Amino acid sequence: MTIHKAAAIGGGVIGAGWVARLVLNGIDVSIYDPDPEASRKVGEVMKGARRAYKKMLPTGLPKEGRISYAKTIAEAVGGADFIQESVPERLDVKHKVLAEIDAHAPKDALVGSSTSGIKPTDMQPAMKRPERLVVGHPFNPVYLLPLVEIVGGEKTSKKFIERAREAYASIGMKPVVIRKEIEAFVGDRLLEAAWREALWLVKDGITTVEELDDIMRYSFGLRWAQMGMFQVYRIAGGEAGMRHFMAQFGPALKWPWTKLMDVPEFNDELVDLIAKQSDEQAGDLSIRDLEKIRDDNLVAIMDVLSRTNKGKGWGAGALHKDYVKQLSRLAAKGSNAKAEPTKTATPGKPKKKQKV
Structure with missing residues (x-):
């Protein structure tokens, strides 16, 4: 699955991190967050993400996707094929938000939840199309750390699990499908x-x-x-x-x-x-100072790991190497470029073809 238009429901630390990763891959994102400070907070995260990505790719970044702010969930998800929900960890709030997403999103849109512990089966009763809901649990900062845990609920279809795997991989992430549903995942x-x-x-x-x-x-x-x-x-x-x-x-x-x-x-x-x-x-270090130090260290660690294993890269470094190449290709293609799935393999093992 290639993401053409995304919606982010919730623009806090995690939601804004998703926005940054998507936008820096050239994908347009519509945001809904009732917080009057949402635009400023997302802007701060975007500033940090741009700084980190410039260290990853000093030759120039891809043209950014556009960020827009919607007044309603219905407006945000309209026309989106990928929707990431990142609202507070309360089941009643999740139910309300997912019901609105489900009612107004295109019927084939993938819906991912950033929940860090709630089982998808417990969230699905709010939806008429529960088969398209997956947990897509990231780690902070979302724009740099590549892991995303994919968890399906009792009513999630294999089709949408595979689409989720492809969608997250297309923006440079390492999707790991959790084999059995469990609170808080792995x-x-x-x-x-x-x-x-x-x-x-x-x-x-x-x-x-x-x-x-x-x-x-x-x-x-x-x-x-x-x-x-x-x-x-x-x-x-x-x-x-x-x-x-x-x-x-x-x-x-x-x-x-x-x-x-x-x-x-x-x-x-x-x-x-x-x-x-x-x-x-x-x-004397502020939160923003610590974020900069964290991001610099993460980029440096992944860069070093990308050069080991006889130049093939190792672990997160192997994925980082491919992701930087992908961003370079997007930058070269220009304004109409969209992200395509990153092909990765475990070091020392032969690459496997992605399922379609």
């Missing part, structure tokens, strides 16, 4: 586990916010940036690989190390402790 469930343990470690005075972040970014965070958990542990098993690692460290799973099934009381005292330490960690 990425956020892993993050939630780490977040719970981190809160305990800070609350109990074992470490501080800054020290914990340093422990992550100076060690396994660097490993995770280019290899996932299982591949890292396979190497840790030595020549015998994963079986040896499992045999050696498997018994530790029974030790009472973590508090994953418990959570510290979420009260003002805990919030003040975390917020105070976070303020001290940030120092």
